[in-house]
Amino acid sequence: MNKLELSTTSLLKELIENFGVIGIKTSFEDEGASLMEVIRLKELCNQAGTKLLLKIAGAEAKRDLEDSMMIGVKGLVAPMIESPFALDKFVKSAKSILPPDVLSNVQLGVNIETIMAYRNFGEIKKADGFAELYHVTLGRVDFVSSMGKDRAYVNSDEVFDIACDLFTQSRELQKRVYLGGAITIESLDYMKSLFQKGLLDKFETRYVMYDPAIALSKLKEALLNGQKLELGILNYRRNYHIHHSNKEIDRINMIEKRVFQ
Numbered sequence: 001m002n003k004l005e006l007s008t009t010s011l012l013k014e015l016i017e018n019f020g021v022i023g024i025k026t027s028f029e030d031e032g033a034s035l036m037e038v039i040r041l042k043e044l045c046n047q048a049g050t051k052l053l054l055k056i057a058g059a060e061a062k063r064d065l066e067d068s069m070m071i072g073v074k075g076l077v078a079p080m081i082e083s084p085f086a087l088d089k090f091v092k093s094a095k096s097i098l099p100p101d102v103l104s105n106v107q108l109g110v111n112i113e114t115i116m117a118y119r120n121f122g123e124i125k126k127a128d129g130f131a132e133l134y135h136v137t138l139g140r141v142d143f144v145s146s147m148g149k150d151r152a153y154v155n156s157d158e159v160f161d162i163a164c165d166l167f168t169q170s171r172e173l174q175k176r177v178y179l180g181g182a183i184t185i186e187s188l189d190y191m192k193s194l195f196q197k198g199l200l201d202k203f204e205t206r207y208v209m210y211d212p213a214i215a216l217s218k219l220k221e222a223l224l225n226g227q228k229l230e231l232g233i234l235n236y237r238r239n240y241h242i243h244h245s246n247k248e249i250d251r252i253n254m255i256e257k258r259v260f261q
Helices: 003-018 035-048 062-071 084-097 115-119 128-132 140-146 151-155 157-172 185-196 212-246 249-260
Strands: 021-027 052-055 075-078 107-112 135-139 176-180 202-204 208-210
Touching: 003 021, 003 035, 003 212, 021 035, 021 075, 021 212, 035 052, 035 062, 035 212, 052 062, 052 107, 062 084, 075 084, 084 107, 084 128, 107 176, 115 140, 135 140, 135 157, 140 151, 140 157, 151 157, 151 185, 157 176, 157 185, 185 212, 202 212, 208 212
Parallel strands: 021 052, 052 075, 075 107, 107 135, 135 176, 176 202
Antiparallel strands: 021 208, 202 208
């Protein structure tokens, strides 16, 4: 590990010890992470003694599932699940790719992130694959966008009521319930209310997953240090790509002289 990775590892350890961080998440879907980027994040998690959760690119993203086995992730999330069929596709794909001894140690989850998915949730939870899930996440930014609202609407009473209903239905079927999307200090009262109702097991930013039992009591500091961690991750990625692109400059210059002289 280089100096930047080592300092990022130290910060992650501090977040785990003092701010309720319980893991790192990354995504082949909306984030568009490369395989190498996810491998480096896994190494960061290994050094800090925490887990990595990976969002795959779709319900039947079999190549992503293959890669997840090689990386060694603790959790897999399928995005944009809007029907029982999509959920069953995800679970069947996971079972077809991951050997039973691997799958038994991986937590499967789905993102409910559109109003259509919420309206269909009564049927989704009846799907055969629902029993195999460990958690259900409400992804608020895409959710409010599907309602024709901007991201400021994530903390609205309407979305809070939807979260309560979705999480209550999930909890009745023994699922963990997670919240994501535009998590800021303005979300504090929203999340406290969910937590007090017994309807929040975890909340997450782009990269960082928090235990609300610890993090809500010091949310401002927890989120600020989480942003510092994200900055370290992004700076490492930028430096990595700059380094590898710079390696080609001399060769490019030499060929250009040959071609355009």
